[in-house]
Amino acid sequence: MVDKITRRGFVKAGISASAGLIGTSAVAQGDPKITKVQKWAQELGEGLDTRPYGLPSPHETGVQRxxxxxxxxxxxxxxxxxxxxxxxxxxxxxxxxxxxxxxxxxxxxxxxxxxxxxxxxxxxxxxxxxxxxxxxxxxxxxxxxxxxxxxxxxxxxxxxxxxxxxxxxxxxxxxxxxxxxxxxxxxxxxxxxxxxxxxxxxxxxxxxxxxxxxxxxxxxxxxxxxxxxxxxxxxxxxxxxxxxxxxxxxxxxxxxxxxxxxxxxxxxxxxxxxxxxxxxxxRFSWVMDAKSVITSPSPQMPITHGAGQTVISGLAWSGHGTIPRVDVSLDGGVNWYPARMSGPSLNKSLHRFYFDFVWDGKPLLLQSRAHDSTGYVQPTKDVLRQHRGESSTYHNNGIQTWAINEQGEAQNVEVS
Amino acid sequence: MLKFLNSLIAAVLLATPLAAGTLGLGRPALPDEIAAWNIDVRPDGAGLPEGAGSVLAGEGVFTEKCAACHGDFGEGVGRWPILVGGEDTLADERPTKTIGSYWPYLSTVWDYVYRTMPYGDARSLTVDEVYQVTAYILYLNDLVEDDFTLTKANFTSAVLPNQAGFKRDDRPQTEYPDFRKPACMANCKPNVEITGRGTAKGAEMGQ
The missing domain is CATH 3.90.420.10 (Oxidoreductase, molybdopterin-binding domain)
Structure with a gap:
């Protein structure tokens, strides 16, 4: 209950801070993409079978390994x-x-x-x-x-x-x-x-x-x-x-x-x-322990819309079972809020989580923390290093931190 | 329906060529086929073929077929694997993991060289050449003298230094009890400072 009150307080503060920005993207003369008839709305597009095996839109060519x-x-x-x-x-x-x-x-x-x-x-x-x-x-x-x-x-x-x-x-x-x-x-x-x-x-x-x-x-x-x-x-x-x-x-x-x-x-x-x-x-350390990461925002996916309503999207998984819960922190792990799980929760599968909030435009230290169906809670990197040192190479499932600055840019950081 | 099922079962039984299976799928593997693929070698020597190789002969094979990547003395070229050295560095800040310092079993060397080396020309070495290269790697790691010959018979007497350095995964005992505890949700630490920043940009990485 304490957690819910804390989160509500944060969201409320965020709304008042960003209220002045609402409507700044309105177009004074009307958006020509709407007021003018566009080429693609007038002429025939490509016929079917142009590509018997389809590919993503040419506007998505940046999505690559x-x-x-x-x-x-x-x-x-x-x-x-x-x-x-x-x-x-x-x-x-x-x-x-x-x-x-x-x-x-x-x-x-x-x-x-x-x-x-x-x-x-x-x-x-x-x-x-x-x-x-x-x-x-x-x-x-x-x-x-x-x-x-x-x-x-x-x-x-x-x-x-x-x-x-x-x-x-x-x-x-x-x-x-x-x-x-x-x-x-x-x-x-x-x-x-x-x-x-x-x-x-x-x-x-x-x-x-x-x-x-x-x-x-x-x-x-x-x-x-x-x-x-x-x-x-x-x-x-x-x-x-x-x-x-x-x-x-x-x-x-x-x-x-x-x-x-x-x-x-x-x-x-x-x-x-x-x-x-x-x-x-x-040796024979086969199982992949519970882990999560915020996929957006992240260094390759900065916040470009400024303060206001913001989506945090992430992945969580565990080699021991399912992920019933993920927590998200906006302040580097001082306070945590339950994320919203979305999509099928399947055994030993990726899970998607979201945290929707109103960003006040101030720096953030984003973290996510997975809980799996065995009660295992994703550890911090410091705790992992206490157990294993720094030369393990493999099985690093520590909590990831992204630092978000006022411009919405994200950087990979570690915090105390 | 029952009659159909009975005839189906009878048909399946008649068509089943093998005793072991229940589905009657596949065919028996022939001894020559098994011999061609069953090349794995275990630490107890199981799977080793008859053969022998001297350090001296191994030097020639290694220089010709291995040194381009691993260096004349197993020191590694560029980012290719180092095979030699690194003794007593495993607890260091920057450990050097080699056959001499890290690998637990010599059988893994023999198996791996025979299975997939030289890189890009797998399975081109003879059994004796694999014994030779393996003997030479032992020599480079100061584990045998230069007059040593490795054979099937003496293989298991060659023990690598770090054999006892490995243990079964103990996370269930050492970590899970600590990590399966309720998580703190509010005011979990007094303050937060950034202690490090990642700077390896995608653009610098050839994307």
Whole structure:
């Protein structure tokens, strides 16, 4: 109750401060876009089938994946970032889902693809794509977050844009076969406790996944958002490991081996392990903990309308479940207000939140704080550093701060 | 309806070629096919093929096929991975994570080199060349002498220094109890100061 009174008081103050600005955008002589007949309202537009596969409006060409060249040695074993600051709702369009490859994007005919199941099974199997399409299938929406998302921010604020601080994430609807059904088709021997998933690309990317997870909610997916997986996202077949770090979601999936121990592959030992302050390291830190970020305003999405009614829009997610609640702070974490959740609340999926308020035109320190369905509350970066030091690289889910100045410009900052 | 279902079940049973599955999909994988793809190697040596490689032979292979990115002595060229050094730096402010200082198991080196190196020409090394390169990397890290030969038989006796440096994810014990507490909503701290600013603009990053 105290919180509600506090928020009402703030909003009321905001309204009185900005009252003088209402109506300043009125046009004295009438808006010619209204008073004159426009070309597009007179002539025929493009006929249908101009583009059999449609593209966004040419006015939206700025909505693009971007990479940061100095992060990696080349563009074949590298990463780019989803333009989360430009997107709304919870579904990421296929064309802007971030990419992370270890040997580029392989190009091959799905008719040439094979999925082998071997190891501790009753009958080693080879499945073609045609075979895969005959298994019972499911549809589920899940976020995929790279373990290194926000990894450049451990030692302090660096990347000036939500796309770069938080854009190693996407959220699509997958259509796929439960991994459990494929493993059961080969028959899992009692000693089988781990699954090695391996990709068909030149990196042969491979990760060990415990049988409990494999039999729980993993999918072998062939569609994203209704259409075939994009080549850069694993066409024709990828593993979906809900709630777990993206590196486990093996793309171009060609092999599943059952074993009694993990394999300790390169991407689960030298990489994707979390170095702590004392020099020890966590391995098999699979789950992505609860996290959120305000996508607008943000450095790439400044407030351009001046003081007055303002929308704060953001994303929240948790590898442990759903996000029933997000709090927003306008003052760097002194006071918090419950945000408004909007759109479907799905398990291990992105959630959208909003906070509508009247901006008084004064500087803001915007933060968001996710609460997940297990009661986990997104920690501050300082608290994370107290637990892990500054060299963890991965799993940085600390609270993000955007400083908004009087002009509405936003900057990536950290606060005390 | 029942008759239809019965005949359907009978048809499925007749069409099922395998004992293991319930759906009758796919075909048995042949031994040669499994051998071609089942190349992974575990820390206990499981999966290692017969073979051997000396440090001396490894120097030649490494210089020809690896040094362009990793440097003649594994020191790394540009942003390509450093393979050597970094001992006792893991708790430093800027740790150097290499095969010698960080990797827990030698099997990972063998597996990774055989699986995907040289970069851009994966699976082009012979089994013996992989043993050679692996032996040479051990030598570069001062873990063996220059007359050492790595074989399937002595493989598991080569222990990397940081093998004991890893632990299973302990967030459920060390962090979740702290983070699953009610959150403060009002007057949560006395004051707020900006302690750092990010300045890496998108325009400077080649967008």
């Amino acid at each position: 971007r990479r940061v060249p100095w992060l990696t040695a080349d563009a074949y074993s590298s990463i780019n970032f989803t333009p989360i600051h430009d997107l709304e709702g919870i579904i990421t369009p296929n064309g802007v889902c971030f990419e992370r490859h270890h040997a580029g994007v392989p190009d091959f005919d799905p008719a040439d693809h094979r999925l082998m199941i071997n190891g501790l099974v009753d009958q080693p199997l080879v499945l073609t794509m045609a075979d895969i399409l005959r298994f019972p299938r499911e549809n589920r929406v899940h976020f995929l977050e790279c373990a290194a998302n926000s990894g450049m921010e451990w030692r302090g604020p660096q990347m000036d844009g939500a796309q770069f601080t938080h854009g190693m994430i996407h959220n699509v609807m997958y259509t796929g076969v439960p991994l459990r059904l494929i493993l059961q088709e080969a028959g899992i021997k009692t000693a089988g406790k781990w699954v090695l998933a391996e990709g068909a690309d030149a990196s042969g990317l491979s990760r060990s996944i415990p049988m409990e997870k494999a039999l729980d909610d993993c999918l072998v997916a062939f569609k994203m958002n209704g259409e075939a997986l994009r080549p850069e996202n694993g066409y024709p077949l990828r593993l979906v490991v809900p709630g777990w770090e993206g590196i486990t979601w093996i793309k171009w999936l060609r092999r599943l081996e059952i074993g009694d121990q993990p394999w300790h592959q390169r991407e689960e030992t030298s990489k994707y392990t979390d170095l702590l302050a004392d020099g020890s390291a966590r």
